[in-house]
Amino acid sequence: PYFRETLPGETPGKKLDAMTNATVIEVLNPLNKPKAEDLADAELLIIDIQDIGLRYFNYVTLLAQFLDLARENQLPVILLDRPNPIGGNTISGPVLEVDFRSQFGVYPIPLVYGMTFGELSLFFNKVFGIGANLTVIGMEGYRRDFTFRDTGLHWVPPSDHLPEPETPLYYAITGFLGEMGVFSTGVGTTRPFHYILAPWIDGELLSQRLARHQLTGMKFIPAAVKQFYGLYQLKRTPGIEIVIDDPQQFDPFISGVAILRTLWELYPDKIPLANPAISTSLDTLLGGPQVRSAIQKGIPLFQILAMIQPRLVEFRKRRESFLIYPEN
Known part of the structure; x- marks a missing residue:
């Protein structure tokens, strides 16, 4: 969702950010990533998204698409990390089978993957060979066992149906x-x-x-x-x-x-x-x-x-190298 007010642009369907007058491109289906020409004048791609730690939430697929888009357009990427509201230690559920790739998941990770968005981006970029020029800006004072309320941060719902941090x-x-x-x-x-x-x-x-x-x-x-x-x-x-x-x-x-x-x-x-x-x-x-x-x-x-344990064990081993915040 786009949280700031938008204004209509000069052409039908075009939207502008009310504060900066920048063009707003809304991605409603995470499999439909922006076109290369949409980034023609871009020098940098910044990813600042509150993920929820769940594979079938759209932002995970969107992350993979943005990293791929940045590589294709030779744009450096800076990702601003955020807490995982399910927790940085919780890993649960089956690993995605490749034949079942969809907008609800494109890479073989568990249903609940126990990583922050920054850690997941590093994992995607290296393990699945995306190869974007990626820099992750980590959080200060974050611990893997934190609930979102433990952080003291204000919860901005990433979806209308996710009103509370729990x-x-x-x-x-x-x-x-x-x-x-x-x-x-x-x-x-x-x-x-x-x-x-x-x-x-x-x-x-x-x-x-x-x-x-x-x-x-x-x-x-x-x-x-x-x-x-x-x-x-x-x-x-x-x-x-x-x-x-x-x-x-x-x-x-x-x-x-x-x-x-x-x-x-x-x-x-x-x-x-x-x-x-x-x-x-x-x-x-x-x-x-x-x-x-x-x-x-x-x-x-x-x-x-x-x-489902054998593939989860394999995932846990591969995940270790990409953890920014130490396991408790």
């Missing part, structure tokens, strides 16, 4: 679930991504079943919430609320999979994983069909977690 933690759990479109994750409430809601969900039963998994750092409680727009608009809808007690201990991916697997066990007719549209949505965001297929086969949660 929201990205919940988005990491339910973001890929919401793409199925068969239940609500709370978008349309005052707390997006904090809920799993549908008229057919028994919140008491679902929370009890999820408690059996003994997931660390979080809990599930029955809820009934009114949505102001989206699915079940203006209806008080039953379900569960997700509560993260310890951001350092919870695993966003396995928490999301536990929710999906439990819903599928309780309400198989409402969770049509074999439906092509739904399976494509899930596979695209998760980075491959492995997890969905495992759920359909009834594979236990701990085995699903074990399945």
